Amino acid sequence: MMRLAAAAFAVGLALSPAASMAQAKYPVPTVTLATHSSAGGGSDVFLRELVKHVQPIIGANLAVSNITGGSGARAMAELAKSPANGSIFYATTPTYIQTTLLSKPAVGYDQLDPMVIVFFDPTIIYTRTESPHKTFADVVADAKKNVGKQKWGAANPASLERIAFEKLNKITGAKAAIVSHEGGGDLMINVLNGTLDIGVGEVQELRSQIEAKKVRLLAVLGDKRLPELPDLPTAKEQGVDLVVSKFRGLAGPKGVPDDVAKMWEDAVKKALASPAYKDVYSKEALEPVALGREQARAFTAKFADEVKASLTELGVIK
Amino acid sequence: MDILSSAVSALLGGWTLPAALAGVVWGILGGALPGLSPSVAMALLLPLTYGMDPTAALTMLAAVYVGAEYGGSIPAILIRTPGTNAAAATTIDGYELARQGRAGEALGISLMAGFVGGLFGLILLTIATEPMAAVALAFTPPAYCALGILGLSVIASLSGKSLIKGLISGILGLMIATVGTDPVSGVSRFTGGSPDLLGGIRPILVMVGLFAVTEMLSQISTPAWDKASSRDTRLKLPSFKMWKRLWKSQVIGCTIGTFEGLTPGGGGSIAAFLSYNEARRWSSHPEEFGKGSIEGVAAPECANNVVTATALIPMLSFGIPGSNSAAVLLAGFLLHGLIPGPMLFQKAPDVVYGLYGGLFAANILMVLVGLVILTPCIWLVNRPKPYLIAFILAIVVSGVYATDASLSDLWLVLIMGVVGYGMRWLGIPTLPMVLGAVLGFLVESNYRRSLVLARGDHSIFIQDPVSLGLLLAAVALTAYSVWSEFIKPARKLKNA
Numbered sequence: 001m002m003r004l005a006a007a008a009f010a011v012g013l014a015l016s017p018a019a020s021m022a023q024a025k026y027p028v029p030t031v032t033l034a035t036h037s038s039a040g041g042g043s044d045v046f047l048r049e050l051v052k053h054v055q056p057i058i059g060a061n062l063a064v065s066n067i068t069g070g071s072g073a074r075a076m077a078e079l080a081k082s083p084a085n086g087s088i089f090y091a092t093t094p095t096y097i098q099t100t101l102l103s104k105p106a107v108g109y110d111q112l113d114p115m116v117i118v119f120f121d122p123t124i125i126y127t128r129t130e131s132p133h134k135t136f137a138d139v140v141a142d143a144k145k146n147v148g149k150q151k152w153g154a155a156n157p158a159s160l161e162r163i164a165f166e167k168l169n170k171i172t173g174a175k176a177a178i179v180s181h182e183g184g185g186d187l188m189i190n191v192l193n194g195t196l197d198i199g200v201g202e203v204q205e206l207r208s209q210i211e212a213k214k215v216r217l218l219a220v221l222g223d224k225r226l227p228e229l230p231d232l233p234t235a236k237e238q239g240v241d242l243v244v245s246k247f248r249g250l251a252g253p254k255g256v257p258d259d260v261a262k263m264w265e266d267a268v269k270k271a272l273a274s275p276a277y278k279d280v281y282s283k284e285a286l287e288p289v290a291l292g293r294e295q296a297r298a299f300t301a302k303f304a305d306e307v308k309a310s311l312t313e314l315g316v317i318k
Numbered sequence: 319m320d321i322l323s324s325a326v327s328a329l330l331g332g333w334t335l336p337a338a339l340a341g342v343v344w345g346i347l348g349g350a351l352p353g354l355s356p357s358v359a360m361a362l363l364l365p366l367t368y369g370m371d372p373t374a375a376l377t378m379l380a381a382v383y384v385g386a387e388y389g390g391s392i393p394a395i396l397i398r399t400p401g402t403n404a405a406a407a408t409t410i411d412g413y414e415l416a417r418q419g420r421a422g423e424a425l426g427i428s429l430m431a432g433f434v435g436g437l438f439g440l441i442l443l444t445i446a447t448e449p450m451a452a453v454a455l456a457f458t459p460p461a462y463c464a465l466g467i468l469g470l471s472v473i474a475s476l477s478g479k480s481l482i483k484g485l486i487s488g489i490l491g492l493m494i495a496t497v498g499t500d501p502v503s504g505v506s507r508f509t510g511g512s513p514d515l516l517g518g519i520r521p522i523l524v525m526v527g528l529f530a531v532t533e534m535l536s537q538i539s540t541p542a543w544d545k546a547s548s549r550d551t552r553l554k555l556p557s558f559k560m561w562k563r564l565w566k567s568q569v570i571g572c573t574i575g576t577f578e579g580l581t582p583g584g585g586g587s588i589a590a591f592l593s594y595n596e597a598r599r600w601s602s603h604p605e606e607f608g609k610g611s612i613e614g615v616a617a618p619e620c621a622n623n624v625v626t627a628t629a630l631i632p633m634l635s636f637g638i639p640g641s642n643s644a645a646v647l648l649a650g651f652l653l654h655g656l657i658p659g660p661m662l663f664q665k666a667p668d669v670v671y672g673l674y675g676g677l678f679a680a681n682i683l684m685v686l687v688g689l690v691i692l693t694p695c696i697w698l699v700n701r702p703k704p705y706l707i708a709f710i711l712a713i714v715v716s717g718v719y720a721t722d723a724s725l726s727d728l729w730l731v732l733i734m735g736v737v738g739y740g741m742r743w744l745g746i747p748t749l750p751m752v753l754g755a756v757l758g759f760l761v762e763s764n765y766r767r768s769l770v771l772a773r774g775d776h777s778i779f780i781q782d783p784v785s786l787g788l789l790l791a792a793v794a795l796t797a798y799s800v801w802s803e804f805i806k807p808a809r810k811l812k813n814a
Contacts, residue, residue, distance in 0.1 A: 208659020
């Protein structure tokens, strides 16, 4: 059996010399994937799932390490002083950019180098089923008619969602009250009990309420509809240009060799195409993007500039 | 019937029972270790549950919660250091009893009160999840603000001899709660640019500093020690006669614990303090409170164990974690592909009912484990004081450090210890400060959220019926406490 497998492998090699070139050996035996989220938190779950699917492709041991505290500041500091040989990466989310902007830690996002962006998290506007608003266009029309009457809820005060609602206020002139919370759960209660007109959140937070028909989805804040929710129109289709792009990716210390970054890009692309992984992430309505190094760098820089401008405008940072 | 059979089969087959045992033991240890909160104890176990069957995994996590809420009372009684936020109220009379050589009795009471509370909560969880979930939904931001104010009103009766000193202490606590990210605008406040303070100062650090470190500092500066031989060194479970005295405080603990569990945010601490306060008011021996009252141990310990079960109601029925511990349990559900919320009861009833069975087992196992370990615990704290103090400080320091591997947390605890020592020297009570630090964020964030909703109109607090009721209760409580603590004694003095 062993011999047969080896023979098959040899045949495979002979048949595809190009593939064997691309599958160079990963430079280190063990790679640490660090996250600022604690066990069971968003990025922790993302990494553990990613490890399952990428590890066999990349051919190195992948270990998840939780460096919590300081909303990512400690993990970033740890990363910046680690060797840039592909042995450690950090799971990036908008948090690491926000932390850098808000608290100006010694080591910020700009001292790490984005390597790959794996997913975009779609953001959704919703209301409760009893609400009179059937579509997002209804909400906007009502908000324009009753200026200063509506109440909108976002998860955290410095979150992308709050920024999005502030933008919506500016676009529509609704002067709605924007109430920030301590997380998506808190917010959902206040949408469910009718305190708020609309809330904004992620699909996985809402899944159970969607299935139980307790909430009505109004719009997805993206460029196109989600394959999992084909009937849900985007905000753009309903006449409001509002897009939130939350991302999940990996960044390393500065100076990681290009061939290592390329290996990761290829491995992530291959993993994202596998049916087993597809099953998992499409259930959470994550959008696979697999941006390689150059794209990831450009995306991150642009994203950071936009968030910085918005937070300055809100008066959160100077 | 379906519930019962699922629960029983989950208990008898598979790994649920061993998982519950492991969870309870780990929980009691984690709870008893000052600085290590129940949620951290749970989070540490989370990676171990990846490969387990969902019922066993969730039972283990929930059992840690049950064990930890009880375990927190052990150091509260023995060394005046609450192991968990919710055990802070237990220190008042628990430690007083221990000083009188009645540690075994106090530990026995807290164990049995916790058991009664845990079972009561579990029964509610099993039979009344749906109506109870409606209560959770009725809490709007103004109602949460009012709930926090009701909790703060207890300061009046925790102030000891001087109301002014109590208020000073309470306000210090509220000031601590303002550190961190502003809950509404997101601006960083009083963080001095340090990212470690962005998330605020965790109340458990304040508590560990103010209780454990302060106590050790003042023990060190007292030359003469109590003789160990003068204490009873065995665990003593309450007798039938004592049960009869305790029933009132248990009823109070159960009632208050139920509602606090349902309202995410406040959690066990408000429940414990409120029930301590109410137990005192309704007791036939109110004069014993603060001087070693057994009811003063039973009421808060009963309440915080009720919370371990009722806090699961909003978590299971909405998928909304009311506390850090519930958030870890939620993560446990998600890791096993289960999404808590209205559909959970239809999609995975076997897991839910299995979890109920596991919780039931966990409560019984808690008593058994308690019986085994409490006597050695008492023995341990009766060692010569120099060893003991070094040991306790080592445990406190490692517990705090283990949570986040953060040195700044450690400094905070030590600074709080010195502050507490100073306060004790000045005769300022520390409990109001703890209460302020625990509740400050809840009150402030919901107060400001309500005003954003109402566009600055304060009448929202009166228009919301739940808020109005809680505020009236707070006014009544404060008035009564001020009257009975300060005005009545003063009049008596005048007349005499």
